[in-house]
Amino acid sequence: MVSKFYPELSTVAHKIRDKKDAEVIAKNFEFPGMLKPVSMAGSRLAYKVESRKHFLEVIEELAKEEFFHTDFILEEFLLGSEWYGKENVFFDDYVSVESIVSNGKITHLAVSSKPIIAKPFRETGLVVPSTLSQSKQNQLYEAASKVIRALNYKNGPTHIELKLTPSGPKLIEFNPRAGGPVPFLFQTSSEYPIINQIIQSYLGEEVGKFSCFNNSSAFFSFQVGEGEKVILDEINDKVTFEDKNIKEFFIFKHKGEIIDPAIGTSAMIGFAYVVGETPAKCMEIRDKIWDKINVKYSESKGFKNEYKGDS
Structure with a gap:
């Protein structure tokens, strides 16, 4: 529906139900592409496929593993651009827009910036408020409104x-829910009663406008590896913090465990919720936590989860 009404937000995409579909679609698709399952979450089983040959190899491997209990989507691989400016070292080239809708009336709450992802496509967190300029945030709110209406x-x-992207925002995905960490971040860094307002929206009641954040807040998931399956050689899983800016912190992986990036963001070794005066301060706290965890890992031999195709 989004492509019908707002083609400028859409990408070329094809649904794949089985290997036969894949073979037909591959004949005319312009690679590289992005292959991902319809019914999973957290970037699980998401692959960049470089060529027709590479794509069919991945499909064959997925079929062997019986992953075709769900449909897949093959879509064009989107190239991002530097909306933050060349000095940006913190954030990746995608965002999320957080909104509440009641009886069709849209109330935008915030644009969330996303820290640099871990390979292959594992999300590493979410930071509010975004450091993008207000004009760019307004452009993103407009795009989100179009998606909701479509x-x-x-x-x-x-x-x-x-x-x-260089040509403007492009839709990655629509979720009819709040982003996982979003309610907690609003509760720790603003006076906005987000849970109450979400309930109001389901009842069709008026939703209040969001005014501002008192400070910055962030959720970070800690990921290891460069896309390969790894084993944790060392990890300080007993570390604790007394820093008042670290609101929640958990480590749930231990020495000797295998980390498999193919399962996506849920391969995280732990996570933290933090607050800071600025997004940069939140990132500084993240780095402090990472140093204390003191993770060391090595490649787990005999595993292949990156399919190497001809480009």
Whole structure:
């Protein structure tokens, strides 16, 4: 529906139900592409496929592992651009827009910046408020509004991910829910009663406008490896913090465990919720936590989860 009404936000995409579909689609698709399952989450089983040969190799491997209990989507691989400026070292080229809809009336709450992802496509967190200029945030709010209206979504929260491309924002995915860490971040860094307002939206009641954040807040998931399966050789899984800016912190992986990036963001070794005066301060706290965890790892031999195709 989004492609019908707002083609400028859409990408070329094809649904794949089985190997036969894949073979037909591969004949005319312009690679590289992005292959991902329809029904999973957290970037699980998401692959960049470089060529027709590479794509069919991945499909064959997935079929062997019986992953075709769900449909897959092959879509064009979107190239991002530097919306933040050349000095940016913190954030990746995609964002999420957090909104609440009640009886079709859209209330945008915030644009969330995303720290640099871990390979292959594992999300590493979410930071509010975004450091993008207000004019660029307004552009993203406009894009999110178009997506909501195209889908005729009337009541409830939304978490809409958008790629920041040279030609403008492009839709990555629409979620009819709040982003996982979003309610906690709003509760720790603003006076906005987000849970109450979400309930109001489901009841069709008026939703209040969001004014501002008192400070910055962030959720970070800690990932290891460069896309390969690794074993944890060392990890300080007993570390604790008394820093008042670290609101929640958990480590749930231990020495000797295998980390498999193919399962996506859920391969995280732990996570933290933090607050700071600025997004940069939040990132500084993240780095402090990472140093204390003191993770060391090595490649787990005999595993292949990156399919090497001809480009």
